[in-house]
Amino acid sequence: MVVGCHEFVSALSFVRTAGFQACFRGTLAVEMIRTYSVEREELAVKSMLEIAGCKCLFSTNDRSLFESVSRWKSHKGVEAGCDFELRVIVDKGLTRDASAQPQFRGAQQFVFAVFHSKESFLLDLFERRVTAVVSRETARDHEFWNTILIPIALGVLGPAMGVAPLHCACLAHNGQGMLVAGISGAGKSTLAVALAKEGFALVSDDWTYARLEQGEVSAYGLQVPVKLMPECSRYFEELSSLRPRIALNGELAFEVNAAETFRVQVAHRCAPSCVVFLERCNVEKSSIEALPRDVAKRYFAQSAELLPTELRQAIAEREGIIDQVTSRDCWRFRYRGTPQQGARALKRFFEERYDVDGHCAAAS
């Protein structure tokens, strides 16, 4: 038996197909219920994934799903301990509505998600586990797993396993990382792409996942498509032949693979040396000035997802990581002109200020 998937109706019972059992219990209403039992031994396809430095024990009953997430496969065996689990049942009898908007609700340690109208996901922050039932079509949808579900899982469960999702872009240059933060609409993604075209490796353009490794902050990206507003086609000719589409949050945007579209270098992790807060405003000329640390801390704290008090340990861990991140140099960057001009100004500053070993150069 693949996974226990039964349909109950009432009073008499019969086996409908192998793996599907239906029974009737004698009421007039014809109520059907699909029942899934997620016992580990029934999810025979197992693998260890490594996502933003976290070990994820992944189990499913369908090999095609495993292929969809194979880019995260770790060399570590499934016997090793894990930071979180992803248990996914593929129900071949389930159909999906690809156009349906996803839905999310949260209560206590749980986050309930419904994708494609019928596919249920339960994310449990205490158990550090995602359990889901999906259709075969979704199992084979690489884009869904790699650009939607895995980032959401990490964003939701991250604080429970020592990962702080930070609302900022991240770039690396000569081995040193730079976080680029700013309120929505400030132009983080646009500047990140312009910096990548100036030779920085792009780690992430919107959400960066920070964790402490041997006492040092590591910043990870998930190599999801870069999201750029339609007006960015003015600055990047590579977008001129593409059409923006409706993103998951309802915005009209270009969502492109940066490496393929812009021929830029990408990286999955770096050690951040500084945090740059981008401010879009009309200024006479570009400027970079030191930003008080408490302002930086408050920005990251306020852009983080609200968590209930039951998760006080996760809240405290997240605050600890934010504290470490903002113990780096924090700068406010205002620029005038095109994103390319802004990127060149910031690159000059970064190269002058930080040597390749990441030490801060003498104050200027």
Place this chain on the structure above:
Amino acid sequence: MSMDTVLRLPDPPDLLRRFVETPLQKTVQFEGKRVLMRSNRQGCLDMFSSLAVDDGGAKCDLIWTMVCDPDLPAELGEASLMESAPVALLSFGRSCFMALHRNQKELTGFISSGVSEQNVLEIIIPRVKELVGAMELENAPHV
């Protein structure tokens, strides 16, 4: 404008409705269990407790919290039960879903305010009864 003002964000919105208060409560006997029911709406509380017996007892075997949500679709979807010990997820599509944590003795979920009383009584409650009835009584939850 000071930099403090520029980078100050509003408090994040409660997108997941995690912080909806559920101050209304009632203790009932439900499938042989003493259940403390909580909700944000009296109508929801009355509907779910209509098949139960009132019980003023202080102790309870299970805490059942249901948030009534006007933004969820009203039409019940196909019922499904997903067991992933110690948690079970009972859902009716996008309009009603709840998670039972057997160790914590807590049942927590959401229901659309548009779901009819008839559907609650004839479709949802029988499934909840099965779920709760099968729950073993060991450690009572902290109230």
